Amino acid sequence: MHIREQQSERHVLSVTVTNEAGILARIAGLFTARGYNIESLTVADIGTDHRISRITIVTNGPLKVIDQIIAQLDRLVPVHRVIDLTETGPFVERELALVKVAGTGEDRIEALRLADVFRAKVVDTTIESFIFEITGPTDKIDSFVDLMRQIGLVEVGRTGVVGLVRGAQAA
Amino acid sequence: MAERSGAEILVQCLIDLGVDTVFGYPGGAVLPIYDTIYNHPKIKHVLVRHEQGATHMAEGYARSTGKPGVVLVTSGPGATNAITGITDALMDSIPLIVITGQVATHLIGTDAFQEADTVGLTRHCTKHNYLVKDPANLAATIHEAFHIATSGRPGPVVIDIPKDVQVATAPFEPPVCAIHPSYHPQVEPDAEAIAQAVAMIAEAERPILYTGGGVINSGPDASQSLRALAERIGAPVTSTLMGLGAFPASSPQWLGMLGMHGTYEANMAMNKADLIVCLGARFDDRVTGRLDAFAPNSRKIHVDIDRSSINKTVHADLGIVGDVGHAMAALLAGLEKLNRPLPDLTEWWARIEGWRARRSLDYVETGTEIMPQRAIAELFSATRGKDVIITTEVGQHQMWAAQHFHFDAPNKWLTSGGLGTMGYGFPAAIGAQLGNPDSLVICVAGDASVQMNIQEMGTATQYRLPVKLFIINNEYMGMVRQWQELTYESRYSNSYSDSLPDFVKLAQAYGWTGIRIENIQELQSGIARMIATPGPVLVDCRVAKLSNCFPMIPSGAAHTDMLLDPSQVSGTMDDEAKALV
Numbered sequence: 001m002h003i004r005e006q007q008s009e010r011h012v013l014s015v016t017v018t019n020e021a022g023i024l025a026r027i028a029g030l031f032t033a034r035g036y037n038i039e040s041l042t043v044a045d046i047g048t049d050h051r052i053s054r055i056t057i058v059t060n061g062p063l064k065v066i067d068q069i070i071a072q073l074d075r076l077v078p079v080h081r082v083i084d085l086t087e088t089g090p091f092v093e094r095e096l097a098l099v100k101v102a103g104t105g106e107d108r109i110e111a112l113r114l115a116d117v118f119r120a121k122v123v124d125t126t127i128e129s130f131i132f133e134i135t136g137p138t139d140k141i142d143s144f145v146d147l148m149r150q151i152g153l154v155e156v157g158r159t160g161v162v163g164l165v166r167g168a169q170a171a
Numbered sequence: 172m173a174e175r176s177g178a179e180i181l182v183q184c185l186i187d188l189g190v191d192t193v194f195g196y197p198g199g200a201v202l203p204i205y206d207t208i209y210n211h212p213k214i215k216h217v218l219v220r221h222e223q224g225a226t227h228m229a230e231g232y233a234r235s236t237g238k239p240g241v242v243l244v245t246s247g248p249g250a251t252n253a254i255t256g257i258t259d260a261l262m263d264s265i266p267l268i269v270i271t272g273q274v275a276t277h278l279i280g281t282d283a284f285q286e287a288d289t290v291g292l293t294r295h296c297t298k299h300n301y302l303v304k305d306p307a308n309l310a311a312t313i314h315e316a317f318h319i320a321t322s323g324r325p326g327p328v329v330i331d332i333p334k335d336v337q338v339a340t341a342p343f344e345p346p347v348c349a350i351h352p353s354y355h356p357q358v359e360p361d362a363e364a365i366a367q368a369v370a371m372i373a374e375a376e377r378p379i380l381y382t383g384g385g386v387i388n389s390g391p392d393a394s395q396s397l398r399a400l401a402e403r404i405g406a407p408v409t410s411t412l413m414g415l416g417a418f419p420a421s422s423p424q425w426l427g428m429l430g431m432h433g434t435y436e437a438n439m440a441m442n443k444a445d446l447i448v449c450l451g452a453r454f455d456d457r458v459t460g461r462l463d464a465f466a467p468n469s470r471k472i473h474v475d476i477d478r479s480s481i482n483k484t485v486h487a488d489l490g491i492v493g494d495v496g497h498a499m500a501a502l503l504a505g506l507e508k509l510n511r512p513l514p515d516l517t518e519w520w521a522r523i524e525g526w527r528a529r530r531s532l533d534y535v536e537t538g539t540e541i542m543p544q545r546a547i548a549e550l551f552s553a554t555r556g557k558d559v560i561i562t563t564e565v566g567q568h569q570m571w572a573a574q575h576f577h578f579d580a581p582n583k584w585l586t587s588g589g590l591g592t593m594g595y596g597f598p599a600a601i602g603a604q605l606g607n608p609d610s611l612v613i614c615v616a617g618d619a620s621v622q623m624n625i626q627e628m629g630t631a632t633q634y635r636l637p638v639k640l641f642i643i644n645n646e647y648m649g650m651v652r653q654w655q656e657l658t659y660e661s662r663y664s665n666s667y668s669d670s671l672p673d674f675v676k677l678a679q680a681y682g683w684t685g686i687r688i689e690n691i692q693e694l695q696s697g698i699a700r701m702i703a704t705p706g707p708v709l710v711d712c713r714v715a716k717l718s719n720c721f722p723m724i725p726s727g728a729a730h731t732d733m734l735l736d737p738s739q740v741s742g743t744m745d746d747e748a749k750a751l752v
Contacts (some may be wrong), residue, residue, distance in 0.1 A: 001746040018353055021302070026294055033295050064482065073480035077299040077319060080353040 006042045008060045010087040012163050015055040018078040036069050040160030052147045056162045083171045095165035097141045102129040103152035111151050172545040174340035178203040184313040186213050187201040187345055190241050194225040198245025200272030219677045220626040222249050224598040226256020228267045231599030233380050234585045236606040258296040260327040262589025266320040267327035275335040289331045296327030306341035314348050323356025324477040329391040362494030368472050369505035370419035375446035377519045378406040384413030385451015385495045387581045391495030394581045400499050401657050403506050405516050409437040411452045413588040420577035430458040431724050432570040435531035436493030438730040440523055440600030441466050449473045451495035454485040474498045531722045532574050540689040553698045559611045560603050564596035564620030567649035570720045572615045594623030604636045611612035618644040619668050628681040631707045639701050640709045645716045653719045678709035688712045
């Protein structure tokens with residue numbers, strides 16, 4: 001007997017929650033306990049009174065499982081709302097990365113040239129290194145990091161995805 | 172405003188919320204609370220012998236009375252011992268409030284004596300939990316906890332209270348229960364969905380009502396609505412283990428329990444139905460068997476108060492989120508307005524009667540040995556005309572009790588369904604007896620499972636509770652042995668109950684009456700003596716050792732592949748099926 005894998009698709013979920021102790025553990029734990037995947041998870045306080053946080057989760061799974069993830073999240077007492085941005089319609093997703101690249105001579109110039117193409121900003125520099133700040137959708141950052149790897153990538157830090165629906169209204 | 176200590180605030184809130192019974196065990200981190208309830212005129216504290224016992228007693232109390240069960244335990248081992256019962260309550264949707272002591276706030280995180288991360292440990296086995304760090308927040312938290320435990324899909328809520336918070340003072344006034352910003356369970360079903368359901372019912376030629384514990388959780392009115400709905404539609408009714416009693420077993424429309432050890436007629440009717448109306452049940456794997464072969468030609472309406480139950484394992488053609496009692500009342504109202512007759516179900520019933528004629532619960536009796544099914548049947552007939560509550564442990568005896576004891580009213584059948592917790596039944600009986608002092612409370616147990624919380628005999632003795640503990644003794648962990656016979660060619664690895672105590676002497680040691688029933692001649696008189704004897708009674712009923720529980724849907728099989736008797740058992744199983752056990 002062998003374990004079979006299932007077809008899955010990527011979804012971005014936006015979850016608003018009461019900002020209370022343990023909420024992140026509750027949500028992350030729900031994913032591990034029920035065997036759901038987390039590709040990235042971001043969380044920050046978004047209210048003026050520090051009572052509400054938005055958690056953006058990138059997950060993947062068969063559509064049936066995504067529906068179940070939403071229902072399970074919605075069931076948690078401190079969860080206000082769960083929106084599947086992927087299903088809701090057009091939305092914007094961005095992530096920020098800091099990319100440290102080392103090199104001299106032609107490599108250094110090429111790194112700057114590529115950074116310009118990707119609209120990455122230099123936020124730190126030494127004689128033999130840069131740290132670039134880049135924002136964009138996940139695949140844009142993936143491409144930039146891949147190119148930098150060929151030049152002299154030292155290390156990279158990424159925030160994970162945040163997203164909002166397009167248009168004038170809140171989702 | 173006069174200030175009161177955290178412990179005083181807690182006890183005042185419990186009284187304000189109508190609590191009169193608390194199941195608990197003292198320890199260092201709850202001493203301030205125990206001092207507050209010392210000789211308290213309004214709170215009856217039931218001293219258990221192990222914290223797991225306290226949680227199951229609270230479950231038995233809750234399930235039999237409809238009120239939430241309250242547990243009070245200390246930090247560290249007190250809290251960890253309670254976890255099995257908390258998880259059991261989560262799986263079976265039982266409202267519990269579990270108050271745990273915690274080390275003082277400045278010691279949290281230092282590996283202090285009897286410290287455990289209780290909120291961390293119970294985060295995923297509670298409906299919600301709290302760590303209260305200021306006595307000023309205690310009253311609002313306790314009121315909110317009761318609201319969450321008892322509303323929507325009920326479940327356990329843990330409130331962890333550090334010792335310094337129990338001692339420190341704060342101004343107290345009873346809180347006005349504010350509307351919670353993010354907790355709003357949907358009670359009223361969507362009217363459009365109800366109309367659609369009525370239309371689907373009006374077309375169905377082979378409908379079946381598949382009911383579950385949700386009907387019992389919804390309250391006695393829901394059981395009445397179920398009876399009215401079944402009568403209006405004329406459909407057969409089956410139920411999960413948790414839902415037994417919501418629909419009267421004496422009704423001709425009753426098919427018996429469905430699922431792995433359900434009746435042939437219930438499982439065949441589910442398989443051949445064209446419409447399944449699922450009312451407060453959740454398509455558990457013990458009910459569905461092999462999913463791709465489960466009720467293949469039917470449309471399904473699923474009514475559940477928990478949206479995450481709908482489409483979790485089985486696709487529902489129509490999902491209705493709401494309280495099942497409200498939904499059934501709405502369905503009835505919709506059916507009343509229907510201006511055409513419902514389809515004639517004569518042919519459907521003829522097929523069902525054909526399946527019923529297989530008499531799938533029959534068993535063969537030989538000589539003077541007591542068949543376990545016979546013991547349950549005698550227990551059933553001996554208790555007619557009495558207000559009887561049955562609890563069970565987990566295993567073969569549990570399934571035999573579900574098959575051969577018949578219930579006509581809700582809240583009379585207490586069993587561990589979802590988690591399948593051996594050790595549940597006996598403490599649950601104690602809790603049920605405390606909540607129903609005039610009822611005849613009988614725990615049907617197995618010789619193995621009764622030993623998991625047998626220390627609670629002392630609790631029954633202390634509070635003079637006349638519980639009856641009826642042990643179906645076959646000297647095996649019978650269900651494990653049965654699976655080993657069916658799946659592992661009778662290699663009975665560690666399933667023999669070696670070194671059993673002399674149960675009758677044990678009963679006497681605890682100040683109980685002990686009765687041994689050894690053969691069929693002694694069965695009726697032994698049961699009669701058990702019922703007639705005041706105070707707690709243990710019965711050691713020796714039954715046929717190798718009986719198996721039939722009918723049975725083997726692991727990984729479809730409803731149509733039921734085993735009806737031992738001659739159909741092969742003794743081997745492929746790996747795919749083994750993995751599903």
